[in-house]
Every structure is written in structure tokens, then in C-alpha cells.
Amino acid sequence: MNRYVYRQFQLIGLSALLCTSDLAVMAQTNNLAKYEKNAPAPAVSLKDALNSLKEHYKVDIVFGDQVIEQYTVSPGIINYRQSVEKNLEAVLSTSGLKFRKLKNGTYAIVGRMSGRRGASLGVSEAKTPIALTSLSEHLPMLPQTISTETGREPEKVADNPVRGKVTDEKGEGLPGVNVTIKGTTRGTTTDASGNFSLPNIEKNTILVFSFIGYTPKEIIADGKPILNVSLTEESKSLNEVVVVGFGTQKKATVTGAIANVTTKDLVQSPVANISNSLVGRMPGLFAVQASGEPGNDASTLRIRGVSTFSGAADPLILVNGIEVSNYNNIDPNEIENLTILKDASATAIYGIRGANGVIIITTKRGKVGKPQLSYTANLAVTSFTNLRKGMDSYNYARLYNEALRNDAYVTGAVYTPRFTEADLAKYRSGEDPVFYPNTDWYALVLKPQALQTQHNLNLNGGTEKVRYFVSAGFFSQGGQFNNTDLIKEFDANRKYKRYNFRSNFDFDVTSKLKVSLDVASQTENLSGANWPTVRVIEGIGKANPLTSPGFIGDKLVNLPGLGTVVNPLADMFGQGYNRQFRNFLQGSVRVDYLLDFLVPGLSATGILNYQNNNTETLTNLRPLITYNAVRLPDGTVNLIPQNIEQPFSFGQNIGKNRRTYAQFGFDYKRNFGDHSVTSTVNYNQTKYFDPNLAFLVPNGYQGVVGRATYGYKNRYLAEFTFGYNGTENFAPGKRFGFFPAYSLGWAVSEEPFFPKNDVLTYMKIRGSYGEVGNDRIGGDRFLYRPSAYTQSNNPAGYFFGETGSTITAYTRAIEGRLGNPDVTWERAVKQNLGLELSLWKSKISVTADVFSEDRNNILANLGTVPATVGATLPAYNLGRMRNRGFDGDITYNDRIGQFNFTVRGNFTFARNKVLFQDEVQRPFTYQYRTGQRFGQYFGLIADGLYNTWEEVNDASRPVSAWNNNRLQPGDIRYKDVNGDGIINEDDAVPIGYSNFPEKIFGVSLSGGYKGFDFSVLFQGASNVSLAYARRQVRGWFENSGAVDYLINSWSAERYEQGQTIWFPRVTTGADENHNNKMSTYWVRDGSYVRLKNAEIGYNLPKEMLSRLGLSSTRIFVSANNLLTWSSVFPGVDPEQSGTPPGSTIGGTTNEEPYPLTRTINFGLNLRF
The missing domain is CATH 2.170.130.10 (TonB-dependent receptor, plug domain)
Structure with a gap:
């Protein structure tokens, strides 16, 4: 990086330090006594010290101003490397005050012991408004009534007393709950068991029950002497x-x-x-x-x-x-x-x-406390969620004859059936399984289940000085390929194993210095056939049930005679065996240092991280021997090898890369009365080293980032963030960019005018605007440089003198794509408006956001430049795109007796639109991709099928540009969109949506009763289209298999009998062009709803476990991808989006993905 950029970093860092110093000076001027410049560091008020602890440890510390206002503490007494309780003891040590832990994360500061049996506090700092707070150890076992007006115990009055107990949601008594008469300061507090007593309470008096962390409750005294109250915990x-x-x-x-x-x-x-x-x-x-x-x-x-x-x-x-x-x-x-x-x-x-x-x-990360050991074990069975079935051999042979008859009209050939009635009878009866087989390739290649296991053991604990978290895990996932031991030395089934290790250590070296050491490792073993799984699944679809009986004994047999023999097992083993070992190791060191001796609230952070990836791939090849079956004159079957046994061959490939990361910065956090200020400035740098990178140049990032926030009473909020960073992938002068963002928040419910009610208890409005970048713009690396390549083969090389096929050519350099020195990152302008609500005493919480993004500088090729330019032009940052939508979630928590439950739902809608991409000129405006969704399907509009010759021969029928217009009943009828009387690509219009959903949602329900717990999650997507893959819907009865539901293809008999028809007529592929065009016939609604996850568990009683040294034991059963509801064809999973947008179904590849799996899991969790 040049001198100018370094100068900018220096200026930014210096400015940040000056700003934080100024803020500190202002804070001390406003909140502490004024001192001379050379005077020693002034004492800090106890109130400021307690507020600092609240902010740092993110806890509630409740106190009364009149109790602590007279006290101060020395500025260096707080040690943030110790626990909050240790610091509370320190700051209260000289005052004689005490603190009480009311619950996790909530503490109360109380006065010194006096002659009174109880002590009162006017608490103004609690998040939950309360009237009184008392220290439970100062309370009597029976409640004492006090008056904050006089500070004396009132005279005992026995008229109309009210007694009762205050409990939490679990029915346990709450000590220290304030019970007051509304509109007065008269009241009492509950004792250690939650009991209270108030004398002289008239009928219809309103009693207010309040406690830190719980929602206050108002009860009308109805004249009865006993009044029991249950308080609900506030939303955390x-x-x-x-x-x-x-x-x-x-x-x-x-x-x-x-x-x-x-x-x-x-x-x-x-x-x-x-x-x-x-x-x-x-x-x-x-x-x-x-x-x-x-x-x-x-x-x-x-x-x-x-x-x-x-x-x-x-x-x-x-x-x-x-x-x-x-x-x-x-x-x-x-x-x-x-x-x-x-x-x-x-x-x-x-x-x-x-x-x-x-x-x-x-x-x-580790937490202070005794070591806690946890062990989790899972054993699962996986199966395919939705698997197609192959057509049986009888129907396949019958439809093959029908396909030949259909094709004869197009080709002009004389129809001759391939299978006689005798052949069909043998296929139907199964009397000759060798030469008239009925092979189910799905069952032969795939097995119904596989095993999956997972184990994890972790240890958590530590002291004030050292804390640790250590975890070790193992995961094993088996594949569902069958018959994978055909070659004894190989196991071609897909298997995956992973070993995980992580250790996170935190050391409090001194009161100001903290060091964290993290180490993580993942080791993976992936094994199986060297043939891609997508090709195996494709091979199952291509294999028909007639060309192989499968196995005769332990020999894999093929039957020649019906086109090209496709045998997915032979294909899977033909490329050998592959084992891949991947190892990832990373280590991090983080150092945090408090600089509060310079500026209160200031700290420095430094991080160093190193990552190393190693991959080794071993390939072994020993082809599988397959056999042809031949019937001898005597009727016996002779198996003839099609290949000979080969020796092992071996291949090895090693890959490695590493990444380094460094970060250094400053953080500042202070509270000044009702004001809170934070800021952070960080310098960071990343280097990525990989031998495969262009020109062997490491990929790097460098930058300075920052954030500043301001809050007033948690009511008015403001934030500014920025990123100034860049990469060497762009030309000098184009490498760095500045990306700012601004946001505001308004907690309306914190306003004095906001009515206190039990319906709407919290409301916050927030909004943001900013710019962000994306340097992963596509294309080659270093696009600002021209590219070149060499060729030496005939006739591309140089010749000097004689030329000809026998003359060696000299290597020549050829200019490739021109460079673009102005290429740069994408820039996104984002806006967001959000709303957060809490309703009905925090039982319901709602978050909703509306967002908009305009992305420009998208890399795009010039489509309007003529081909006569004579050079390969570079890509330019011309593209523009817009994305708008909304998202949100709603959560409902409640309890009915001992049954607690939570219902949660979330929803997201995001619709994009291509604004500009410099397309080639198109004959009709509706064919431009500009103005459409990204990934929008384009195709013909299908209008059913031609069912009769009268419909086909209708003079008004548009001419088909395919099959020489030789259409017949069973072909798809298309709409002539442009009205030119011809059905061709000019009639393709936007159809459906894209293959990525616009809407997603999730709904979950969880709950617990005594020791039992459960959860279910439903998930779904809509506004998404699925274009079927070729093997899923088309019957090429030549060199191809067929799924069982293709029996519902059109035929004259099925049409005349009124039977269900799903597909056009069958064919051997001779006239496929007309019917396989991308159209609304094949692009269907891909929406679905899935029962994604379900779990039920039981926690064994602790009394049973204590003798075994266990703190808890939970057994559970869970499942994933249980049920799916959609309108797609059987055996097709709607989440696997099929064919990408293109002109024909299947696009440029027939590969099909490995099916999704359903998992049924049994688990155990032990805690010691």
C-alpha cells in the first residue's frame, strides 16, 4: 500500500483517539468536580461506578439515589477482569453498603444495618418500576410493614388485614417483592418465602406488586383476608x-x-x-x-x-x-x-x-465455575425423502412399440413393432428373468437406509483468572449406494467422516490485560466411487429395465440388442475409487488491554489468526468386469467377459492453502448520566495464499473500519458505521472505497407520554441508510489486465518456410480478452425501516422490517457492440439491479400451569428486478431480460395437447418450426404470442418465477411439561418455479429408461377412454424437438411446505441422577425432513429446483442431484 494510504490510516486513527479523548474530558467536566490540570485523578461518584459496572457486565444494579449519593470511590478500584460481584464488593467496601443478588443478572444495593427490622430504598434505576426494595437477610421471617413517609414502624392495626404469598411462574416464593397501596408510599416487602402481610386494607384498595425483572401486577383487594399473587418474568x-x-x-x-x-x-x-x-x-x-x-x-x-x-x-x-x-x-x-x-x-x-x-x-467460551462435562450421542437412520420408481419391463416394452409407431409418422418409416406379443407376454410373466428381465435399477443401485452417527464431548469451566471451553466431536454419514463391494478391494459407497476439535482459553493475566487463545481443527475423510454421484443418479434414469438382468451369481450381466447399454453400476465402478482427506487447522490469539488509566472506558484489542487447509486426493482404478449373456443351442446361458482384468493404477493430488488475518483497534464505552457513548476503530488485514491463484499472487484485503453510537436513556439512539477497505484485484487508484451507513432508533415506549399498559409494553422504531460493496464480481482475477494464451498445434502455430501436417509449428502468443482498468466492485445502496413491539406483558414480541437495495456496478458484457470490433472486449461495470421486500417474525410465549410453550413464526419476501444489463437486440420487447427477475424462466405458453387429427389439420393452426411441422395427436399445443402464424423461439415469454424462491417462511412450536419437552418446525417456500429435469418427465424410449408414472403419457386409447393424461405422446427421440421446449407444460409451481424438524425429549429426575454423579440426563428422538406437501410429480423433491432457465428441458446437462434424505435420530445427553 502506498504512502498516501498509510497517511490516511494515520489520520483516521489519530482523529479517533482525539475524539475519544475529547469525549472523556467532556464527561469528566459534566459529571465530576473540576480539578486543576496537574491535580491527581479525582474520585468517581459511587453512582457513576455502579453505572459503569451495569454497562460493562450487562446486568441490572438497582439502587436508591438517597442511599449512595454521599459516597465516592477511587477511579482505579474497578477491575474488569474480575466478576461483577467481586467489583461490587470492592466499590462498596468503604461505604458499608451491601449488595444482594436478586436473580441472575440482577443486583440490589441496600443501606447499612440500622435499628429497624427492614430497610427501604426509593429505587429509581430499575428497568422495572418498583416502589420499595429490601435486603432479604435484613427481613424478618414474617413480613414487617414500614412507612417511607416517616421511616418508623407504624402502629399495629389489626383491622382488615390482608395476607398472602407472591410466587413466580414455577410456583416458588419470591422474596423481596414490593407490595404497596397504589397512589401512596405505604407498603411492605415479602419475606424469604414470599409471604407478606398488610393491615387495615379497605375493600377495593388497589395493591401493586413489583419486583426486579418481573412484570408489575395490580390487584384489587376484595375484602378477603388471603390474597395470593403470581408474577410473570419480564422478557429478557x-x-x-x-x-x-x-x-x-x-x-x-x-x-x-x-x-x-x-x-x-x-x-x-x-x-x-x-x-x-x-x-x-x-x-x-x-x-x-x-x-x-x-x-x-x-x-x-x-x-x-x-x-x-x-x-x-x-x-x-x-x-x-x-x-x-x-x-x-x-x-x-x-x-x-x-x-x-x-x-x-x-x-x-x-x-x-x-x-x-x-x-x-x-x-x-469458558465460564467461571466448577468443571462441567457434557456428552452427547446421536444415532440416526437416513432414507430418501422422495424417490422415483422405474417402469416395469412389460410396460416399457409396450410403450416402446407405441413410441416407434408415433415416430413413424415423422420419419416416414414403416412401423414395425420391436417387441412381439410373445415378447410382451414373457416380460409380463417373468418366466425368463435372464433374457426377459425386469430390472428395477433404483432398487439395484440404491438401498433404502443408511446410518449416521454423531458424538460430542465438551468441558467448560474456570476460575477468575483462567476460563476454558474444550470440545471434541465425531460425525459419520453413510451413503445409500447398494452393491458397492463388486470389487473386493473397493467400497464405492459414498461415505463421509469428520473429526472436530476446539479449545477456547481466556486468561486474565493482570487486572487490565486479558489474553485469549483459540485453536480449532476439522479433519474430513470422504470416500466412494470416482464417478460423480450426479452421474450415478443420471445413469439410473438412463438405464432401462430390459438391457440387464442385473446379477447372475456374482457377475454383473448386460444384454445387447436394444440401443446402447446403460449400466449405472458399471459406470460407477468404471472410474475407480476415490478417497479424499481434508484437514483444516486454525489458531487465534486475542489480546485485550484496558486503557482506563489514560481515558476511562478506553481499551485496545489485537487479534492474530492463522488458518491452514490441506487436501489429499487418492484415486485407485481397477475396472469392473462385466459380462454379456448368450443363450447356447442347448438352452444354457453362457457369460462372456466384455473386458479383461486390469492391474491397479494409482493417482495422487495434493492441494493446500493458508490464510492470515491481523486486527488492531480501540474501543471506547462510557455512560454519562442519561447519556451513553461507544466507539470503535479497527485496522484489519487479510492475506490468502493458494498455488492456484492467478500469477501466484496472494489474495489480500486491507482496511480501517469504525462505529460510533449514542444513546439517551435508551430512548433516542443513533449510530454511524463505516468501512474503508480494498483489495489488490483492481487497478491502482480503484482498490479502496469508503462505505458509510447511518441509523436512528426511537424507543417510543420509553417516552414519558407513552401510556403504561399491559397491552403494548415496548415499541421501538428504527431506520438505516448506507452503502456497502461486493468485490466478488465474477469473471477472471485481475480484469484490469489484458489476457493472452499460447498455441502450438497445427494450424494455430507459427510456420517458417514449409507448412503441412508433418511440419512442426512454433508456439505463438494470442491476444485474449482486453483489459479494463476501470473495473471495480459492486456498490449497493440499502435502506431499512424496522419496528419492534412487545405485547401483553412481553408474551408476544414482533419484529418487522421493510427493505430496499439498489445494486450498481454489476459486471456485464457488452451486448450491443457489433462482432466486427475484432477483439474480445472486457466486461464493464454496467449492470444495475433492484431488490425490495420485507421480513419479520412473531413470538408468543406463555404458560398454562406447569406447561410452558412458545410459538414462533417468521416470513421473508424479497423480489429482485434487473434494471440494466446491455442485452443484445431482440425482436420483441417482451423477450428482454431487463425488467424481469434474475433467473426468470422464459418459454412458450402451452395450451394443452392436440388430441385429434382434426385439431392437428386445422388450417388455422400455427406452423411449428420444429419436426418439419409434422405434428400429430399427443403433441403440445402452443400459443402464437406474436401472431405471425409460426410457433418458434419468438413466442417465448416470461413464464412462472425464477428457480429461487421469493417467499420463505418458518413456523415452530415448542414446549415443556415437567420433565418432557418437544419442538416441531414447519418450513416452506413459494413464488418459485421448478422446471423438470429431462429424466423426470420425458420418455426417450431409446438409450433411456423411464419412470413409472410415464404410463400416463398420451395415447389415443387413453384419450378416448377419458383416462388421466400427464404427458405428451411417447417417442424414441426422433421427433423430440417440438415437445421438449421450455414451456409452461414443464415449468410448474415449485411451492412446498415441509415438516422440517420434530423432536421430543425427557429429562430424567435429578433425584435419580445424583447418586450417579450426573447433574442432568436427557434422552430424545428427533427427525428431519419428515413430510412434504407440494404439487410436483411423485419422486421429485421441490427443493431440488431441476433444470435452470434455458431453451429446452434438461438444459445442457442431464445430471441429476443426489436425492435429499429424511433422518430419524435417537439421542442422549449427559451432564456431569
């Missing part, structure tokens, strides 16, 4: 600490659009990788699984849809704030939470990497 969501870019924030102060899930949600899905466990769980996250192949079954993730038609649309994925390429391999038991950042306010800090959104995975 607003106090949750959520992960944001380069830091954390309280959810209540977040102004960006984010969503998160915890490890509890992730481990409910018995799946092989993280991406599949996210399906249907988060608003704004699209997840589509295209394959169920072991080791290659991850889902494609998109945040708020797709906003580019050229560049990569994958989100940036970070683990503990650092980019990794194999996040899917993390054991879900290692994860604490997962957060997605959706709008510019949340992602602009990542600059040129954040336009597609960001996913941050945070792993677990």
Missing part, C-alpha cells in the same frame, strides 16, 4: 447482548436489522452441517438444499434474496469475527449463537465484503 430479549460487526451491543440499543439463533435451536436438527440447521429459523435468511450427498449436502444461503446477476451472492461468513471457508464443518455443540446482519447499518463496517449480508458464528 431487550437485555440480551447480541453480536454485531466488530463487537457486541444490547438488543435494546441496536438500530440495525439483525436476527439470531442459539445452539439450542441448531442442535435440534440431526443434520451434517450448519447451513441445513438454519432452514426456516430466521427471518431474512433463504436456505435451499440442492443435494443430499454425504459430505456435499450443504444448503445455499442468501440473505434477503439475490441482488446481483453476475457476482457472487453468498454472504460473508465469520467465525468469532474471522472469515473462514469451512464454517459448515463446525460441530453445532461448539456454537453459542449465530447472528445474521442484514441492512447497511449492520454490514457497512465490512465495506467491500458486506453487500450480500454477513453471518457471524460465535463459539462457546
Whole structure:
């Protein structure tokens, strides 16, 4: 990086330090006594110290101003490397005050012991308004009535007393609950068991029950002496600490659009990788699984849809704030939470990497306490969710004859049936299984089930000085290929194994210095046939039931005579055996240092990370011997080898890459009375080394990022973020960019005018605007440089003197694509408006966001430049695209007796539109891709089938540009869109949607009763089209198999009898062109609803476990991909989107993905 850029970094860093210093000076001026410049550091008020602890540890500390206002503490007394309780003891040590832990995350500061039996506090700092707070150890076993007006015990009055007990949702007594008469300061507190007593309570008096962390309740005294009350715990969501870019924030102060899930949600899905466990769980996250192949079954993730038609649309994925390429391999038991950042306010800090959104995975860390050992075991059975069935040999032979008859009209040949009636009878009876077989290739190649196992053992604990989390895991996933031991030395079944290890250590070296050491490793073993699984599945579809009886003994047999013999087992073994070993190792060192001796609230952070990937692929080849069956005159069967046994051959390929990351920055956090200010500035740098990179030049990123936030009483919120970063992939002067974002938030419910009610208890409005970049724009690396290549073969090489096929040519250099020095990243302008609500005492929470994104600088080729230019022109940043939509979720929590339950739903709608891409000139405006969705299907509009010769011979019928217009009954009827009397590609219009959904949703229900718990998750997608793959719907009765439902193809007999017809007439492929065009006949609705996950568990009673040294034991049964509802054909999974947009069904490939799998899992979790 040049001197100018370094100068900019220096100026930015210096400015940040000056700003934080200025803020600190202002804070001290406003909140502390004024001192001379050279005076020693002033004391800090106890109130400010307690507020600092609240902010740092994200806890509630409740106190009364009149109790603490007279006290101060020395500025260096707080040690943030110790626990909050240790610091509370320290700051209260000189005052004689005490603290009481009311519940996890909530503490109360109480006065010193006096002659009174109880002590009162006017509490103004609690998040939940209450009238009184008392220390339980100072309370008597029976409640004492006090008066805050006089500070004396009132005279005992026995008239109309009211007694009772205050309990929580579990029925346990709540000590220290304030019970007051509404409109007065007269009241009492509950004792250690939750009991209270108030004398002289008139009928219809309103009593107010309030307690930290619980929703206050008002009860009308009805004159009865006994009054029992149950309080409901307030929603914890607003106090949750959520992960944001380069830091954390309280959810209540977040102004960006984010969503998160915890490890509890992730481990409910018995799946092989993280991406599949996210399906249907988060608003704004699209997840589509295209394959169920072991080791290659991850889902494609998109945040708020797709906003580019050229560049990569994958989100940036970070683990503990650092980019990794194999996040899917993390054991879900290692994860604490997962957060997605959706709008510019949340992602602009990542600059040129954040336009597609960001996913941050945070792993677990050690906690202070005794060691806790946890073991989880899972044993699962997998099976295909939806598998087609092959057509039996009798119907195949019968339809083959029918296909020949249909083709004869087009070719002009004389129809001669291939199979006689005697042949058909033998196929039907099965009397000769060798030469008249009925082979079900789906059953022969695929087996119904496979096993999957997972184990995890982790240890968590530590002291104030050292904390640790260590985890080890194993995962094994078997494939469902059958008969994989044909070659004894090989096992061609697809198998995947993974070994996980992670250790996270935190050391408090001093009171100001903290060091964290993280190590993670994943080792993967992937084995199976060297033939791709997509080709195996394709081979099953191509193999017909007549060309092989399968096995005779242990020999795989083929039958020549019906076209090209396709044998998927022979194909699978013909390319040998493949084993792949992948190892990933990473280590991180993080150092945090408190600089509060310079500026209170200031700290510095440094991170170094190293990642190493190694891959070794071993290939062994020993072809399978197949046999032809021949019947001898005496009727016996002779098996003739088609090939000879070959010796082993061996191949090896080794790949490796590594990545380094460095980060250094400053953080500043302070509270000044009702004001809170935070800021962060970080420099970061990444280098990626791979021998396969162009010119062997490492891929690198470098930049400075920052964020500043301001809050007033958690009511008015403002945030500014920026990313200034770049990459060497672009030309000098085009490498760095500045990406700012701004956001505001308004917690309306915190306003004094907002009515306090039990219906709408919280309301926040937030909005953001900003710019983000995407440097993964597609195309070759270093597009600003011209490309060249060499050729030496005849006739492309140079000749000097004689020429000819026998003369050796000299190598010549050839100019390739021209360079474009102006090429740069995509730039996205994003806007977001969000609303957060909490209703009915936090039983219902709602989040809703409306978003808009305009992406420009999308890389596109020039379509309007004539071919006579004479050179291959570079791509330009010409494209523009728009993406708009909304997302949200709603959660309902409640309890009925001992049964607690949660209902949660999320929904996302994202529609994109191509605004410009410089297309070639097209004859009709409706054919332009500009103005349509990205991935929009284009095709003919089908209008049923021609069913009679009268319809075919109608003079008004448009002429077909295919099959020489020789149509016949059973062919598809198309609409002549442009009215020229010809059906051709000019009649193709936008049909359906794209093959990526516009709408997704998830609905979950979970609950618990005593020791039992359960959860179910429904997930679905709509506004998506599926174009069937060729083998799924077309009957090529020549060199091809057929699925069983093709029996519903058109025939004159079926039409006359009124039977169900799904498909056009069958053919051997001689006249396929007319019927296989992309059209509404083949592009169908791909919407679906799936029962994605279900789980039921039971926690054994603790009394039973204590003798075994166990703290908890849970047994559970779970399942994934249980049921699917859709309108697609049998054996087709709607999530596997079939053929991409093209002119014919099947596109340019006939490959089919490995089917998705259903998982039934049995699990056990032990905690020691």
C-alpha cells in the first residue's frame, strides 16, 4: 500500500483517539468536580461506578439515589477482569453498603444495618418500576410493614388485614417483592418465602406488586383476608447482548436489522452441517438444499434474496469475527449463537465484503465455575425423502412399440413393432428373468437406509483468572449406494467422516490485560466411487429395465440388442475409487488491554489468526468386469467377459492453502448520566495464499473500519458505521472505497407520554441508510489486465518456410480478452425501516422490517457492440439491479400451569428486478431480460395437447418450426404470442418465477411439561418455479429408461377412454424437438411446505441422577425432513429446483442431484 494510504490510516486513527479523548474530558467536566490540570485523578461518584459496572457486565444494579449519593470511590478500584460481584464488593467496601443478588443478572444495593427490622430504598434505576426494595437477610421471617413517609414502624392495626404469598411462574416464593397501596408510599416487602402481610386494607384498595425483572401486577383487594399473587418474568430479549460487526451491543440499543439463533435451536436438527440447521429459523435468511450427498449436502444461503446477476451472492461468513471457508464443518455443540446482519447499518463496517449480508458464528467460551462435562450421542437412520420408481419391463416394452409407431409418422418409416406379443407376454410373466428381465435399477443401485452417527464431548469451566471451553466431536454419514463391494478391494459407497476439535482459553493475566487463545481443527475423510454421484443418479434414469438382468451369481450381466447399454453400476465402478482427506487447522490469539488509566472506558484489542487447509486426493482404478449373456443351442446361458482384468493404477493430488488475518483497534464505552457513548476503530488485514491463484499472487484485503453510537436513556439512539477497505484485484487508484451507513432508533415506549399498559409494553422504531460493496464480481482475477494464451498445434502455430501436417509449428502468443482498468466492485445502496413491539406483558414480541437495495456496478458484457470490433472486449461495470421486500417474525410465549410453550413464526419476501444489463437486440420487447427477475424462466405458453387429427389439420393452426411441422395427436399445443402464424423461439415469454424462491417462511412450536419437552418446525417456500429435469418427465424410449408414472403419457386409447393424461405422446427421440421446449407444460409451481424438524425429549429426575454423579440426563428422538406437501410429480423433491432457465428441458446437462434424505435420530445427553 502506498504512502498516501498509510497517511490516511494515520489520520483516521489519530482523529479517533482525539475524539475519544475529547469525549472523556467532556464527561469528566459534566459529571465530576473540576480539578486543576496537574491535580491527581479525582474520585468517581459511587453512582457513576455502579453505572459503569451495569454497562460493562450487562446486568441490572438497582439502587436508591438517597442511599449512595454521599459516597465516592477511587477511579482505579474497578477491575474488569474480575466478576461483577467481586467489583461490587470492592466499590462498596468503604461505604458499608451491601449488595444482594436478586436473580441472575440482577443486583440490589441496600443501606447499612440500622435499628429497624427492614430497610427501604426509593429505587429509581430499575428497568422495572418498583416502589420499595429490601435486603432479604435484613427481613424478618414474617413480613414487617414500614412507612417511607416517616421511616418508623407504624402502629399495629389489626383491622382488615390482608395476607398472602407472591410466587413466580414455577410456583416458588419470591422474596423481596414490593407490595404497596397504589397512589401512596405505604407498603411492605415479602419475606424469604414470599409471604407478606398488610393491615387495615379497605375493600377495593388497589395493591401493586413489583419486583426486579418481573412484570408489575395490580390487584384489587376484595375484602378477603388471603390474597395470593403470581408474577410473570419480564422478557429478557431487550437485555440480551447480541453480536454485531466488530463487537457486541444490547438488543435494546441496536438500530440495525439483525436476527439470531442459539445452539439450542441448531442442535435440534440431526443434520451434517450448519447451513441445513438454519432452514426456516430466521427471518431474512433463504436456505435451499440442492443435494443430499454425504459430505456435499450443504444448503445455499442468501440473505434477503439475490441482488446481483453476475457476482457472487453468498454472504460473508465469520467465525468469532474471522472469515473462514469451512464454517459448515463446525460441530453445532461448539456454537453459542449465530447472528445474521442484514441492512447497511449492520454490514457497512465490512465495506467491500458486506453487500450480500454477513453471518457471524460465535463459539462457546469458558465460564467461571466448577468443571462441567457434557456428552452427547446421536444415532440416526437416513432414507430418501422422495424417490422415483422405474417402469416395469412389460410396460416399457409396450410403450416402446407405441413410441416407434408415433415416430413413424415423422420419419416416414414403416412401423414395425420391436417387441412381439410373445415378447410382451414373457416380460409380463417373468418366466425368463435372464433374457426377459425386469430390472428395477433404483432398487439395484440404491438401498433404502443408511446410518449416521454423531458424538460430542465438551468441558467448560474456570476460575477468575483462567476460563476454558474444550470440545471434541465425531460425525459419520453413510451413503445409500447398494452393491458397492463388486470389487473386493473397493467400497464405492459414498461415505463421509469428520473429526472436530476446539479449545477456547481466556486468561486474565493482570487486572487490565486479558489474553485469549483459540485453536480449532476439522479433519474430513470422504470416500466412494470416482464417478460423480450426479452421474450415478443420471445413469439410473438412463438405464432401462430390459438391457440387464442385473446379477447372475456374482457377475454383473448386460444384454445387447436394444440401443446402447446403460449400466449405472458399471459406470460407477468404471472410474475407480476415490478417497479424499481434508484437514483444516486454525489458531487465534486475542489480546485485550484496558486503557482506563489514560481515558476511562478506553481499551485496545489485537487479534492474530492463522488458518491452514490441506487436501489429499487418492484415486485407485481397477475396472469392473462385466459380462454379456448368450443363450447356447442347448438352452444354457453362457457369460462372456466384455473386458479383461486390469492391474491397479494409482493417482495422487495434493492441494493446500493458508490464510492470515491481523486486527488492531480501540474501543471506547462510557455512560454519562442519561447519556451513553461507544466507539470503535479497527485496522484489519487479510492475506490468502493458494498455488492456484492467478500469477501466484496472494489474495489480500486491507482496511480501517469504525462505529460510533449514542444513546439517551435508551430512548433516542443513533449510530454511524463505516468501512474503508480494498483489495489488490483492481487497478491502482480503484482498490479502496469508503462505505458509510447511518441509523436512528426511537424507543417510543420509553417516552414519558407513552401510556403504561399491559397491552403494548415496548415499541421501538428504527431506520438505516448506507452503502456497502461486493468485490466478488465474477469473471477472471485481475480484469484490469489484458489476457493472452499460447498455441502450438497445427494450424494455430507459427510456420517458417514449409507448412503441412508433418511440419512442426512454433508456439505463438494470442491476444485474449482486453483489459479494463476501470473495473471495480459492486456498490449497493440499502435502506431499512424496522419496528419492534412487545405485547401483553412481553408474551408476544414482533419484529418487522421493510427493505430496499439498489445494486450498481454489476459486471456485464457488452451486448450491443457489433462482432466486427475484432477483439474480445472486457466486461464493464454496467449492470444495475433492484431488490425490495420485507421480513419479520412473531413470538408468543406463555404458560398454562406447569406447561410452558412458545410459538414462533417468521416470513421473508424479497423480489429482485434487473434494471440494466446491455442485452443484445431482440425482436420483441417482451423477450428482454431487463425488467424481469434474475433467473426468470422464459418459454412458450402451452395450451394443452392436440388430441385429434382434426385439431392437428386445422388450417388455422400455427406452423411449428420444429419436426418439419409434422405434428400429430399427443403433441403440445402452443400459443402464437406474436401472431405471425409460426410457433418458434419468438413466442417465448416470461413464464412462472425464477428457480429461487421469493417467499420463505418458518413456523415452530415448542414446549415443556415437567420433565418432557418437544419442538416441531414447519418450513416452506413459494413464488418459485421448478422446471423438470429431462429424466423426470420425458420418455426417450431409446438409450433411456423411464419412470413409472410415464404410463400416463398420451395415447389415443387413453384419450378416448377419458383416462388421466400427464404427458405428451411417447417417442424414441426422433421427433423430440417440438415437445421438449421450455414451456409452461414443464415449468410448474415449485411451492412446498415441509415438516422440517420434530423432536421430543425427557429429562430424567435429578433425584435419580445424583447418586450417579450426573447433574442432568436427557434422552430424545428427533427427525428431519419428515413430510412434504407440494404439487410436483411423485419422486421429485421441490427443493431440488431441476433444470435452470434455458431453451429446452434438461438444459445442457442431464445430471441429476443426489436425492435429499429424511433422518430419524435417537439421542442422549449427559451432564456431569
